[in-house]
Amino acid sequence: DVQLLESGGGLVQPGGSLRLSCVASGITFSTFGRGWVRQPPGKGLEWVATFSGASSLTYYADSVKGRFTISRDISKNTLYLQMDSLREEDTAVYYCAKGRGSTAFAPFHMWGRGTLVAVSA
Amino acid sequence: DIQLTQSPSTLSASVGDRVTITCRASETFTRYLAWYQQKPGKAPNLLVSEVTKLEDGVPSRFIGSASGPEFTLTISGLQPDDFATYYCQQYNTFPSSFGQGTKVEVK
Numbered sequence: 008d009v010q011l012l013e014s015g016g017g018l019v020q021p022g023g024s025l026r027l028s029c030v031a032s033g034i035t036f037s038t039f040g041r042g043w044v045r046q047p048p049g050k051g052l053e054w055v056a057t058f059s060g061a062s063s064l065t066y067y068a069d070s071v072k073g074r075f076t077i078s079r080d081i082s083k084n085t086l087y088l089q090m091d092s093l094r095e096e097d098t099a100v101y102y103c104a105k106g107r108g109s110t111a112f113a114p115f116h117m118w119g120r121g122t123l124v125a126v127s128a
Numbered sequence: 129d130i131q132l133t134q135s136p137s138t139l140s141a142s143v144g145d146r147v148t149i150t151c152r153a154s155e156t157f158t159r160y161l162a163w164y165q166q167k168p169g170k171a172p173n174l175l176v177s178e179v180t181k182l183e184d185g186v187p188s189r190f191i192g193s194a195s196g197p198e199f200t201l202t203i204s205g206l207q208p209d210d211f212a213t214y215y216c217q218q219y220n221t222f223p224s225s226f227g228q229g230t231k232v233e234v235k
Contacts, residue, residue, distance in 0.1 A: 044172075044226075051229040052164075052172065052215050057222070066222040069129070102171055112219050114162035116183065118171035 009033035009117065013103045016122030023093050023126070029086040029103030029119055037081040040106035040113050043088050045099035046121075055101070058086065059111035066111060071097075093126045100124075130155050130218050134227035140235040145206045149230045151199040151216035160220035163192055163201045166229075167212045175214075176201065206232070 015027040027043070042057035056077040057066045065077050076089040086103055100123050104115035131154040141147050151161070161179050164172035174183050176192035179199060191202045203210055211234055216227040 052166075052217075052226040054217070054224040054226060057224065066224070068223050107177075111222070112160060114160075114174055114177045114217060114219055115172075116174045116177075118173075120171060 011103050011105060011117060011119035013101065013119045013122040016101065016124045018125045018127065019093055020128055021093060021095055021126055024089070024091045025093065025124060027088040027090065027101055027103075027122060027124070029088075031084050031086075031105070034105070036084045036086065036105065037079060038109055040109060040111045041079075041086050042104055042106070042111075042115065043077065043086075044102045044104055044115065044118075045097075045124075046102070047096075047099040053099070056088065057106075057111045060106075060109035062111075064111065090124070093124075095126050098124060098126045129223055130157070130221060130225055132216055132218055132225055132227040134214075134216060134230050136230060137228065138231045138233060140233050141206050142235045143206055143208055145235075147203045147206055147232060149201045149214050149216075149232075151201075151227045153197045153199070153218060156197045157218065157220040158194070160218060161192075161194070161199050162217045162219065163190075164215045164217065165210075165212045166215065172215065203232075 039060045043055040074092045100121040102121045103119040105117040106113035163176040166172040180192045189204045213231045
């Protein structure tokens with residue numbers, strides 16, 4: 008069965024760091040575009056970052072650029088989101104998602120269950 | 129950056145109704161727009177890609193269309209399972225963006 012499983016969320020103080028992981032099972036994750044989408048409690052979806060399977064280019068929302076880094080480990084079939092200089096407004100459920108095809112220009116047709124990141128003093 | 133504005137924010141409807149959700153883009157593009165359905169506590173589910181292409185397994189009562197910078201998701205004959213929040217997303221240019229969501233609730 009194909010699935011994505013996120014981990015690494017938790018409570019962190021403002022200015023701190025966390026690294027989220029997303030392990031794919033049942034598929035070779037590295038050949039597809041994939042990314043992270045977040046949802047603050049009670050609010051809508053916000054696109055965070057995308058990693059292109061075809062070119063290995065990365066794209067970021069302005070709100071996280073310079074603080075977050077998306078990366079992959081092909082050998083572990085895993086996508087990461089390194090989050091530094093965290094702010095209270097980064098508090099959200101973070102979803103890992105897979106695009107269709109290798110391009111970054113694709114919708115997310117497969118999603119993980121999400122992992123909660125809470126930034127608070 | 130492309131901003132997406134959805135309307136209405138909340139829509140009250142009954143089973144069997146025809147409902148329409150609109151997503152207006154701040155810049156014109158023609159192809160790379162998707163619609164998602166999300167239920168409370170769950171991840172979003174892709175319904176429509178490339179404006180009109182229905183995902184496998186999605187009922188044909190969901191119809192995507194476009195006219196200029198305005199994109200529309202129509203549910204033709206609302207079913208009990210359709211009460212949820214719907215989001216549009218543009219993946220035409222980066223940064224990608226979502227609309228703010230439309231909650232379809234029971235009237």
